[in-house]
Amino acid sequence: MATFFGEVVVAPSRAGVDDEEEGREETPEDREIRRELEKKREIDILWTLKPGASAESSAEELLLCSKFIVAIGRNAAAFVSSFILDSVCWEVVGVVKLWNEWCRTSSTTNVLPTDSFCLFYRLISDPTVLLCQCSCYVAEDQQFQWLEKVFGCMQKEGLQVTILSTCPVADYKTQESTLTLPSPFLKALKTKEFKEQVCCPLLEQPNIVRDLPAA
Amino acid sequence: LLQPAVSVGNVGQLAIDLVISTLDMTKVGYFYTDCLVPMVGNNPYATAEENSVELSINAEVYSLPSKKLVVLQIRSPFIKNKYRPFCQTLLSWVKSSKCARVILLSSSHAYQRDDEQLLGTPLRYLLTPDLEKAVGGLMQELNWKEMEKVAAYPGINDTEKVLYVPGGGITKLLFTESCSKGIQMAVLLKFCSEGDNIPDAFALVNYLNEWLQLIKNEVNTSSQWKIPSSWRLLFGNGLPPALF
Numbered sequence: 001m002a003t004f005f006g007e008v009v010v011a012p013s014r015a016g017v018d019d020e021e022e023g024r025e026e027t028p029e030d031r032e033i034r035r036e037l038e039k040k041r042e043i044d045i046l047w048t049l050k051p052g053a054s055a056e057s058s059a060e061e062l063l064l065c066s067k068f069i070v071a072i073g074r075n076a077a078a079f080v081s082s083f084i085l086d087s088v089c090w091e092v093v094g095v096v097k098l099w100n101e102w103c104r105t106s107s108t109t110n111v112l113p114t115d116s117f118c119l120f121y122r123l124i125s126d127p128t129v130l131l132c133q134c135s136c137y138v139a140e141d142q143q144f145q146w147l148e149k150v151f152g153c154m155q156k157e158g159l160q161v162t163i164l165s166t167c168p169v170a171d172y173k174t175q176e177s178t179l180t181l182p183s184p185f186l187k188a189l190k191t192k193e194f195k196e197q198v199c200c201p202l203l204e205q206p207n208i209v210r211d212l213p214a215a
Numbered sequence: 216l217l218q219p220a221v222s223v224g225n226v227g228q229l230a231i232d233l234v235i236s237t238l239d240m241t242k243v244g245y246f247y248t249d250c251l252v253p254m255v256g257n258n259p260y261a262t263a264e265e266n267s268v269e270l271s272i273n274a275e276v277y278s279l280p281s282k283k284l285v286v287l288q289i290r291s292p293f294i295k296n297k298y299r300p301f302c303q304t305l306l307s308w309v310k311s312s313k314c315a316r317v318i319l320l321s322s323s324h325a326y327q328r329d330d331e332q333l334l335g336t337p338l339r340y341l342l343t344p345d346l347e348k349a350v351g352g353l354m355q356e357l358n359w360k361e362m363e364k365v366a367a368y369p370g371i372n373d374t375e376k377v378l379y380v381p382g383g384g385i386t387k388l389l390f391t392e393s394c395s396k397g398i399q400m401a402v403l404l405k406f407c408s409e410g411d412n413i414p415d416a417f418a419l420v421n422y423l424n425e426w427l428q429l430i431k432n433e434v435n436t437s438s439q440w441k442i443p444s445s446w447r448l449l450f451g452n453g454l455p456p457a458l459f
Binding site for chain 2: 034044125140141142143145173174175176177178179180189190191192199202203205206207209210211212213214215
């Protein structure tokens, strides 16, 4: 593509495939590097269900869960910290350990609000209610893995999942200007199977949700 | 099977949207895949309140039994390093579901055209050898232009020619894999640039229609295709009144 200054630049394309990638065959070194990178980007879930003992996510028993609330992103995590979580009614039962270019989480459950973390809590009065607070960024290539590993630990029959997330107002597409939108501005998406009343209007076309909440 | 390649200007995907929307196709399934960036929204082809609340994700399959047509729509880009596994899975699905032929709608960077390609129609086609036998003659009748090959080593050796589809995403990979697997595949593509690609989508879908005759060929065919409701607001929101 030629710019107005007369220079020729490669225009970023929505095609998503770099032409250099196509031609090159993978050498054994490339494969080794890729494998190492993939290992580094693997997600580990550490459950601390029994006091003192921690089990890997490959435990055979599935967690009995009736309600699973997932708060994704710093805003949703902060909301859940301020209005829902407290040390009396909720206990920490698990943590996700991951690394990507944007953040790293640790396996400690004693976190500060400014840290990147992904923790699981359980309601003490009803242990089938689980809550996940995920303030770290889960990269594109890790989202599917996160999904499979987290939901792989749960019994999915009779499970109700609620996902809380935020998006920038600038991304919201509407006929009117975004300055006139009411506050708080809430929208929802629900599956056919969700029969209960939704507390806010549904998200209209052409707006979409992406990344981990979408996964 | 009709499907798009995620390519420059997203022309293939826009054209597929027009096909699904106009023919009022029914969703019959989806791909549960880790190869595409996740996304979800409400029904992009909604026409009324009642049908607007069905969830829609990044790779869904629609069908129209009366025309023996199955359409795959892809709505998000590939995750890095995942386009090859996706192509392999897709082609093995094509084989196992005994799909007769595949038509891939795609596009290529307009700025990569050579002097000859700058003149005349920007639309091109490609056929795998198996499909060439069946419909090669029809392409001649329609007066369609086959995608030109380019020199493998330009400037050094002009005799060795290879297929080159810059900006075509998975087009070349799917095509070459189909050739080697004996799959009947046709690629229909348009040269274009990023921008308002709606006219490109119309051009591509009319090109497709010359062959498949999905809708009647009237004088003003552009008005026969139904634009889906999700195409609203492609270029931003309304303006704040305080601006004036």
